[in-house]
Amino acid sequence: MTTAIQDTYPDDVAHCYGCGKLNQHGLHVRSAWDGDETRAVLLPQPYHTAIPGYVYGGLIASLIDCHGTGSAALAAYRAAGRPTDSQPPLRFLTASLHVDYLRPTPLGVPLEARGRIVELKPRKVIVDITVTAAGELCARGQVVAVLMPESLLERLRQG
């Protein structure tokens, strides 16, 4: 597995609860290329439960959300032929999120999210994502990710 894109986010945009390396309370979703797909693995905490024994759907949505924007960034850098630590940063926000919960997701095993880039434009990337647990497909999702405007990046940089 190659470097996780979230590890390369500049510090001023690395506080996301779902995937920011600087969020001490966060989930730390980390997305990287695995061939032509993207992959992230997350081990839910025992309290991330929906009903006893099963994973909370909002956590699955969060995994899909952050893996979606991470995958969008990975794809944008690859398309531009740029290393992920080059300037300006290509950081994406979620415009929309869809999740179909296919079966109850067992708690206690790692969740594997795999992303497939289905549309790639300079400012908009669509990513289809599957989530499996113990080898079983549990959820399918789609994220429409949009490039963070330079003006917003600049504002965050100035604090």
Added chain:
Amino acid sequence: MTTAIQDTYPDDVAHCYGCGKLNQHGLHVRSAWDGDETRAVLLPQPYHTAIPGYVYGGLIASLIDCHGTGSAALAAYRAAGRPTDSQPPLRFLTASLHVDYLRPTPLGVPLEARGRIVELKPRKVIVDITVTAAGELCARGQVVAVLMPESLLERLRQG
């Protein structure tokens, strides 16, 4: 505001990270009727951030998720003319979740989710939900909720 539906969930299905009264680490989303709409209010924690100053999208998805299943239960009890603490419990699971993020959601103020029942069948309820912050519409969502099968409830009851 009337009683929150999540406060009436039986103990064996009250551990949800998003809305279970028995989950000590959880978000404690609480949904109640407000006229013909349902309403829940959630104050994000300072660490529930996406980028500095704005709320994490996965938290908004979690609010919509639990307010959706809670609204579905409220609607099912009302349609059946049953009090929410009567047996058997009408507890719903999320079949699908959709969120459109309309603008960055400011952190530091309560989020208000309002639900509207758009389809109501005995085993399936669809809820449209808006999320506002400081009076501004920030996200729209839809939850397709399905009634938890009696067999699963029974299994949980037996532990």
